[in-house]
Amino acid sequence: MKKLKNLTRIFVVTLQFQIASSLEKQLETTYTGTLHADGSIFEVVSKGRQVSITSFDVNMDAGTDTVSVYSRPGNLVASNDGGWLLIKSFEVTGQGKGLVTSLPNFDYPVIVPAGFKQSFYIATNLTDVDFWYSSGTALGNAFASNDDLDILEGYAIGNGWKGYAFPRQWNGAVHYSVPGDAPSAPTVSEPTSSPASSAAPSFKVCQYPSSYPSLLPTSKIVSTTQSPTKRPSKHPTQQPTQPQPTLSPVPTPTNFKEPRSDTLKPTKSPASSSRSISYSAWTVLACLPLVMFNPYNK
Secondary structure: OHHHHHHHHHHHHHHHHHHHHHHHEEEEOOOOOOEEEOEEEEEEEEOOOOEEEEEEEEOEOOEEEEEEEEEEEOOOOOOOOOOOEEEEEEEEEEOOOOOOEEOOOOOOOEEEOOOOEEEEEEEEOOOOOOEEEEEOOOOOOEEEEOOOEEEEEEEEEOOOOOOEEEEEEEOEEEEEEOOOOOOOOOOOOOOOOOOOOOOOOOOOOOOOOOOOOOOOOOOOOOOOOOOOOOOOOOOOOOOOOOOOOOOOOOOOOOOOOOOOOOOOOOOOOOOOOHHHHHHHHHHHHHHHHHHHOOOOOO
16 A cells, blocks of 8 residues: 555656646747737647647737637638537636737647647637737748747637638747656655665675675585584584594593492402302201210210
8 A cells, every 4th residue: 555655646746747847848929910800720730749739828808708729630620510629618817919818728738649730729708808810921821830830820710600811820829748858757755665676786795794694695604613502403513513633632531430339240250159158157067966976986
């Protein structure tokens, strides 16, 4: 969810920045016209690149009126034949003859592909608030140009499609944008949702050790443990902890115990048995009466 919010904010900031930058380009004709009518019809030709037309400036009488903008692809037509599409209608307060009156932006830009023509019809609603325009030289003649657009001479027309005159040069300016001309969007202050990582690890030896252990083990044993750990390891070590044997013998052997005074096993040489001693004594005692009562002992 947090990642989605960050991506949404980046998209909104980029979109707002691009829309604001689209107002930076314009092609202006003139504001010196001496003729006036309820409406003007003219053509816009896109040159080598696609353009997105977002709004117009007009030369309009002082006063408030409803202004409607219509459009159709291709060549201009000075009649209501059903091919005109209403782009936007809005209340506008004119700044007066010879001054710039800016119309609000369209809800959606009018896209003109590269090399194509787009016709526009701008009209007021009241008869006492008019647009001012100039006399032209030839219908369809380009009288305002830059690297992106040509504005062609067209018609002046009355309210309700009643009567028209030509050739006429529309007074005003076209606001537009061209893909690729907008500067890059500003950097967003929030950090990205996932950490950035380098494409490949560095193979140079660092001058100072890092403050965190490496993620992968080293290919060689760095050092051996001189004393056993408090807890047994899961796997036995491949090398002994004492790499070299001692050069001098140990004064006392390991696991040494003093012998007990009574051995559990008999000795190898027999000793004088107490059984044999008892047997000799009984023999003497048994023979003693015979000696004492022997009749030959007189």
